[in-house]
Amino acid sequence: MGTTAIFCESDEFCKEFEPRWEQHLLESSLKRRRRQGALCLSEIMTIMVGFHLSGYRTFKYYYLNYVLRYQRGYFPGLVSYNRFVELLQGSLLPLCCLLTSRFGQCSGISFIDSTKISVCHNRRIGSHKVMTEFAARGKTSVDWFYGFKLHLVINDQGELLGVKITAGNVDDRDPVPELTRSLFGKLFGDRGYLSRSLFEQLWEQGVQLITKVRKNMKNKLLPLFDKLLLRKRSITETVNDPLKNISQIEHSRHRSPVNLIGDLTAFQFLAMKQLSDVIARCPAHGIKIYTPSPPTQKSRIIYFSPVGADALLRNKRS
Structure with a gap:
């Protein structure tokens, strides 16, 4: 743009x-x-x-x-x-x-995720002075870090629906009620959002929280459509990756919070341009997000309409 x-x-x-x-x-x-x-x-x-x-x-x-x-x-x-x-x-x-003002519209299918924003190397935590009033130690599934957590909610088109920046020691489930105030339909997240009380709270708001279960938990039955969408939580990486690798949101040179907010705002301009390019190239006016199975069998393809909230499940022969 x-x-x-x-x-x-x-x-x-x-x-x-x-x-x-x-x-x-x-x-x-x-x-x-x-x-x-x-x-x-x-x-x-x-x-x-x-x-x-x-x-x-x-x-x-x-x-x-x-x-x-x-x-x-x-x-x-x-x-x-x-x-x-x-x-x-x-x-x-x-x-x-x-x-x-540039947030997208909820289509009834939303994805939630959080990602770390380290402000310095772990060995330099003691000497870091820039973000000492806001940053904190946190832990991901990989390692420890010092900085913030960026909580994102996106729709099926990759548009931001909600953003919240917290200290690194804040639980992923704490900002969820605030981020989902204007949402409806289904919300897909990873195992970090497992909570019966959170599920009941969102259910009263008209939002169904769907997550995978842990290995030591009993398996639960899900509709095929929900299972397919649960596998597509990786769509959040289409937001996290440009923020970290293109907009350089994670580095040790921040001197004020303005840079961080500028990153997110710039991503919204970038996302709208990329989305318009994809829609212009797609003859069915939809975005294909699922293509399983061998080519000799029927393949199911899910198209999300870029203007509506419905997902069309089609059977298509290769």
Whole structure:
């Protein structure tokens, strides 16, 4: 997605956000400097989102060697790098609201997962100073880490439905009720979300939590459709992998929470572009997510409609 497209969406959002934010500040008697700067809020957000889509590893190199050199035509009022870092602090709340405004629509089929965000190597925990007020030690199924947990809920199209960042020592099940307030239908997760009390709580909200059972538990019968979808929990990796390997959300160079929120917002722009490309190439206007069995037999293919909530189960001969 180009700079112009990102700016247009950010600017449309700021036209709605800023008047309401100013009204809130007036009602709460909070004083704020109202002098217009050289860069408007939408331009700051565009540069921040563009950085996470650019592939650059450090924002300083991106700003000095790319933005100041090649994007003055887009941003005539560019300021120095030090001044821009100061302006970034005021964009955290708007970036959070922009991220929320770009959430997808629940289709009745949702997937939940969490992933670690380490802020330093385990041997450097004692000397780490940047995130000491927020980060904590946590443990995954692989090893220990120091940092945060990113809890994600996505729909069958890979769009974000809910995001929550917690300390590394928070149980995966704790943020689930808050993340699923606006959901309905089926919610698929891994064994880390096994809990009878959580299942009953979500059931009262109209959400059916479906997980695999542990090895020492009795097996339970599931409809074939639910079993097939339970195998497709790996769709969450289509979100985690770009966040960590393209947007570089996990590294030891974070200097403020703004970078983390900028990563998530940039991913929403990237995901919408990729989704539109996939839909344009798919003749059936659906996304094939399941292809089992040998080619000599009937193969079942599940298509998720990109505009509706229904899943079509077809029988197709190879």
